[in-house]
Amino acid sequence: MQKNKFWKLYLVIPAVTMVLAFGACSSANPGKRLNEKPLPADTGDKADTTVTTNSADSINKADPAATNNPADSTDKADKADSANPAAPTNTPDPTAQADISSREITSEEAELVSSAVDFDHELDSYSPKKYHYNFYFTYKTVHPWWDAVALGMEEAQRQFLDKGITVTYEYMAPEGASAEDQTKRLLQAEQKDYDVIGVDVADESVISPVIDRMVDAGSKVMTFSSSDAAEGCKRIAYVGNTHNYEDGVDLTEALCEKLEYKGKVAILVGSKGAPCHEDRARGAVDTIAKYGDMEIAAKEYDMDSVDLAYGLTLNILKDNPDLDGIICCNMSNPVGAARAIKETGSKAVIVGMDHDQEALRYLDEGVIYCLGVQDCYSIGFDTLQVAVKIADGNMPGDLFPDKTDEITTVIYQKDAALMLELLYGDI
Numbered sequence: 001m002q003k004n005k006f007w008k009l010y011l012v013i014p015a016v017t018m019v020l021a022f023g024a025c026s027s028a029n030p031g032k033r034l035n036e037k038p039l040p041a042d043t044g045d046k047a048d049t050t051v052t053t054n055s056a057d058s059i060n061k062a063d064p065a066a067t068n069n070p071a072d073s074t075d076k077a078d079k080a081d082s083a084n085p086a087a088p089t090n091t092p093d094p095t096a097q098a099d100i101s102s103r104e105i106t107s108e109e110a111e112l113v114s115s116a117v118d119f120d121h122e123l124d125s126y127s128p129k130k131y132h133y134n135f136y137f138t139y140k141t142v143h144p145w146w147d148a149v150a151l152g153m154e155e156a157q158r159q160f161l162d163k164g165i166t167v168t169y170e171y172m173a174p175e176g177a178s179a180e181d182q183t184k185r186l187l188q189a190e191q192k193d194y195d196v197i198g199v200d201v202a203d204e205s206v207i208s209p210v211i212d213r214m215v216d217a218g219s220k221v222m223t224f225s226s227s228d229a230a231e232g233c234k235r236i237a238y239v240g241n242t243h244n245y246e247d248g249v250d251l252t253e254a255l256c257e258k259l260e261y262k263g264k265v266a267i268l269v270g271s272k273g274a275p276c277h278e279d280r281a282r283g284a285v286d287t288i289a290k291y292g293d294m295e296i297a298a299k300e301y302d303m304d305s306v307d308l309a310y311g312l313t314l315n316i317l318k319d320n321p322d323l324d325g326i327i328c329c330n331m332s333n334p335v336g337a338a339r340a341i342k343e344t345g346s347k348a349v350i351v352g353m354d355h356d357q358e359a360l361r362y363l364d365e366g367v368i369y370c371l372g373v374q375d376c377y378s379i380g381f382d383t384l385q386v387a388v389k390i391a392d393g394n395m396p397g398d399l400f401p402d403k404t405d406e407i408t409t410v411i412y413q414k415d416a417a418l419m420l421e422l423l424y425g426d427i
Helices: 006-010 013-022 074-079 094-102 107-116 144-162 179-190 204-216 244-258 275-288 306-319 333-344 357-365 376-391 413-424
Strands: 132-138 166-172 196-199 221-225 238-240 263-268 294-300 325-328 349-353 368-374 403-405 408-412
Touching: 107 408, 107 413, 132 179, 132 376, 144 166, 144 221, 144 376, 166 376, 179 196, 179 204, 196 204, 196 376, 204 221, 221 376, 238 376, 244 275, 244 325, 244 349, 244 368, 244 408, 263 275, 263 306, 263 333, 275 294, 294 306, 306 325, 306 333, 325 333, 333 349, 333 357, 333 368, 357 368, 357 413, 408 413
Parallel strands: 132 166, 132 196, 196 221, 221 238, 238 403, 263 294, 263 325, 325 349, 349 368
Antiparallel strands: 368 408
């Protein structure tokens, strides 16, 4: 197994500074790893994690001899790195870490963590019909979560190159989730000559009709990552989490058990209208409703912002000093909530999503009780494989399903140190 894949996502500030100062545009080598070279300058349209292109207006025409670098996720990870500043609250308690790292790790614990994110992927036996493919992918917002997805895309791209197939793609998102912005990006992409357009849906009620119109006009559109389109949408296929509601249920059940099925909780949803966030919150609400001695004191939208989640948590705690728990439905809000909990000294129990490095450190300390970790790497790898098949005119069936499901693994304090080592190394 390849280890320590995600640590580079957090070492990007110097590179981004140089990029913004000098402004470059280049075709990078797919053999180079993520963030080993800086991204080009910001052209007004945030080119987060551009793998083969460096702005929304330019397509990297990489030739097989000098192909592109998938997922140079420098400025995106840096812009969204409000979840990982070098602040005192980001430093785990040394005593808590010692307690975790010094005890004996069981084989079951090691297997749970190592299977949560699968770095061992190989392309299947499908033979592409062309020697060059050009894709466009857009997603909800600039954030390290999608940098991790980009790492999987990068590996698939590298393996295609080894087979003599060049895959170029743009990987773009705004700095704040917006269905309006996503609609604009999709309509602009429709006017260009992309083999496939992929979208992580920001708001299914807004974006699904746009996808339908694009497909009717002849575009090949897939959905990927964390949010599919609405039921009945004409998108060709989806690769990503198909069980967001169940993830919300699982996290909330863990919280309820911890609280002995009584207490007052709050829900931080994420982005309004985002299917994955709304589904997890719905799972949380339905679960709380099962237990008569539990109540929901607040339900707020943090718009996938660490800072906003922090502020909302402070306000919730001010209004509810006896708060017993917080259910966090995305990768940003567990970090914001944990910062607020530490600052106020609240005993509220936090459950949340994903693998943010700061969140994992809070899990290691015991500030966060559990996290549902999604396999972003596999999502990215599988997305690129399916996109190639769609570009060749294939439809869901024997070659790929209508929905390619990816796993979520719930981890606890005892698993945190191992997960930090697996994803980020000894940093």
